[in-house]
Amino acid sequence: MATTSDNAKKPRTPLYRNDLWTLEDDFSLGRAGDQVARMALEVEPPFTLGVTGKWGAGKTSIMRRAFATLGGQPIRQERALAEPGEEGRSEEWENLACANDQRKSQLGWPEEYFDAAGGVFCVWFSPWQHQNEENPLIPLLREIRIQFQAQIQTSLRNQSDNWQKLAEKTDRQKKHKENVKKIWTQCRSNGLASINLLGQVGDAALSLAVGSSTPILSGSIDAIHQMRQEGKDKDAELTALSDGQRFHLLFEDAVDQLLKTHLGFKEKGNAPEDNAPRLILFIDDLDRCEEAVIVRLLESIKLYLASRRCVFVLGLDDSAVLDTLTRYWQGRSQDSNREYLEKLFQAILAVPxxxxxxxxxxxxxxxxxxxIPSPERLAEDIEQLLEPNxxxxxxxxNGLCATWEIHDIQAELPKEAGSKVRYSGARPLEEEQQREREKIVRRFLIFHYLRLYHRPVWRLLERQPESLAILRSVIWGPSEADPSPKGIDSNQQRLLKEFYFRAFSHVLNHPKGESGEERLFHGNESLDKAVEHFQARQDRKRSDxxxxxxxxxxxxxxxxxxKRYLYLDANGAPQPISDDNP
Known part of the structure; x- marks a missing residue:
């Protein structure tokens, strides 16, 4: 049984849920986020992981959970309309971080994984918010620098406070204060050097022709590292290289310096050899970008950023990206584009x-x-009605709840339920009324579904509510006697019946007795597209x-x-229902 304190900690259920990412595990997808975090520690860089799923499937929430688990901070991105604190409450992030003892117990990872996480620096990047930039490398590098700088400032402030408190407690206060000052100065110097180096990398990115098909780095990286090992002069080495090769080396140096500085602020001071420090870049909403931006960023990752210290986690709808590549590289086969994507990723995790x-x-x-009454029964109907997205x-x-409030259905329940009950004495009157209220609420769900997903049907019902009898006869099938609603002539009845049947023909028997058939009209469609369209039809068929x-x-x-479902008076209050309308 939950205690009072447990209940106090439980967040209040929102009246309306927004569709932004969330750290709360509302739909039991948290385990996928935990696996992404663990995998980012286990892989051998360079490594690119794709988190794929349809629009609204939960990709961002999964990636955010992994980001927070690995110590990512809710840092505001540099954009004009950002608001302080938009990334969520800091306590949520602290509770999810794997450094938290309770979270450690929940994750159940081997202890060395938590040690390795201490050497990880995470960066979040949303390219669609920067897609006006011609070279997507520039805003990505800028975000690395900004987020690193913010964390360094926080770490310096925290460490300064901690060391000062420690120095005040020691007997050899003066000497210890000098040591504290020396350590603090060194860390600050390393941090500034790292930030400066990241700025140089950003400047170097300006010279790159991103999006070209020139194999800039092909077969050359190993040779570069060998030159270093042989002790060649670094300046001479860089002079002899192409712009792309120089950028790659500068980027690797900057990442090494960044991780060294980041690790210097950790209590343990280093990470296990088999879990070397790494930069984990979370790149989300790639499929929301324009075609050229998607291609340029993918090319940048492939050609320039594949570093021995870097792990990339990309969130995308792979079908949408595949369509983008097909439009961008016209004349290239879809199989070739699919192979291109497969080469970019070393693993793909589909959102469950x-x-x-x-x-x-x-x-x-x-x-x-x-x-709203009978919430459990209504929730069961909704889960069965809708695509699991x-x-x-x-x-x-959200729409159902808003419509319930607008039309003030709650106020009508007692009257309508009372008028429908035919009390037989078999059950208590209160139970009969409760059953009738549940039916009314479920009917309301039916009409809300029609309002959203069968708008032509709903428009007909709005203008001619009497035609509901025709819709009912269509859904019941040929065995149902044709109704004769008042005020609708025979010609209108025939047309309405055709309209209603057309809306549900995929799930009904034909009036002449033939059953509907699933046909594959693919033409020149690829198998991927044919399957996608088939699944969309199946989802719609299941719902209907x-x-x-x-x-x-x-x-x-x-x-x-x-009529309460249809009309509002001039003041916004529902119109009263006439006595002749049960």
Whole structure:
């Protein structure tokens, strides 16, 4: 049983959930984020990991969790509209960091992994926020420098306070203070040198022709390292190299200096040899960028940034990126573009589907926050109706709750439930009313689904609520007698029946008795595209089959569409329902 303190720590359920990334594990995807963090420690750099999934699948939340686990900080990116604190509450990040004792227990990693994490420096980069830059390397390097500089300033401030307190406690206070000052000065000097070197790397990036197909680094990096080992003069070495090769060496030097400085602020002072310090770059929303930006950034990673200290974690919709490459390199086959992507990544992690039980729990909590009755039953219906996509689920439930409030359905429940109950004495009256209230709420769900996902159907119902009887007969099938709604002539009835059948023909039997068939109309479509379209149709079919099942269960023959679902008066309050509308 949860204690009072446990309940106090639990965050309040939001009335409406935004679709931004979250560190809270609302849909049980946290384990995937933990695996990304662990994998970033286990791989041998250079290494590029792709986190792939459709729009709204949870890629950013998974990557953010990994970023926070490895000690990433909620640092504001350098952009005009950013607000302080937009990255989330600092205590959330502290609780997720693997240095936290409780988090260590939760992760259950070998102890050496936590030691290795002490030598990791993480940087977050969102290229679509900088896509007006011609060379995507420039803003990426700028973010590395800005985020490193911010962390150095924080570390210097914290270390200065800690060392000062330590010096005040020692008997040999004067001598110790001198040592403290010397150490602090050295760390500050190293930090400034690292920041300066990162600035030089950024300047060097200006000379690169990013996006060209010239094999700048092919076969030359090993030779460069051999030259170093042989003790050749560094200036002469750099002079003899191309711009791309010089940039690569400068970048490696800058990363080495950055990690050395970063490690100098850690208590242990070094990381295990088999888990050398590394820079982990999280690059998100790549598929949101324009075509040229995507290609240039991928080329930059491939040609210039593949360092022995660097791990890249890229979040993207691989299907969208593949389409981008096909448009960008016209005339090149899709198989060639797919091979290009495969060469960029050493591993790809597909975002798993959200856990059914957790989806229902999260939806139920939000419905409860709005006082909507039968939240568990409604959450079960919603989970079955919708594609298992976190963003789509949030969007639908937010709209459902807002519509519930706008039309003030809560106020109508007692009246409508009371008018529908036919008390037989088999159950207590209160139980019968509760069952009827649940039916009303579930009917409301049906109409909200039509409002969002079958807008032509909803527009017809809005203008002619009486045509609900025709829709019901279409969904019930040929065995259902044709209705004769008042105010709709026979010609309109025929047209409405055709419209409604067309909306649901993929899940209904044809009026002449033929069943609908799935056909593969692919033409010149690739297999990937054909499968993508097939899955989209299957998701829609699954949702509409569920809707039709709910319709048959909850919409009786004599049911009339509650006008409270349709109209608001001039003051914004729902119009009263006429006495002749049950």
């Amino acid at each position: 589907l959200p856990a059914t039980a957790r989806v229902r729990e999260a939806v139920s909590e939000q419905l409860c926050a709005h006082g 976190p963003r789509k689920i949030k969007n639908f439930v 089959e569920c809707l039709c099942g709910l319709f048959r269960e909850l919409i009786p023959r004599d049911y009339q569409l509650n």
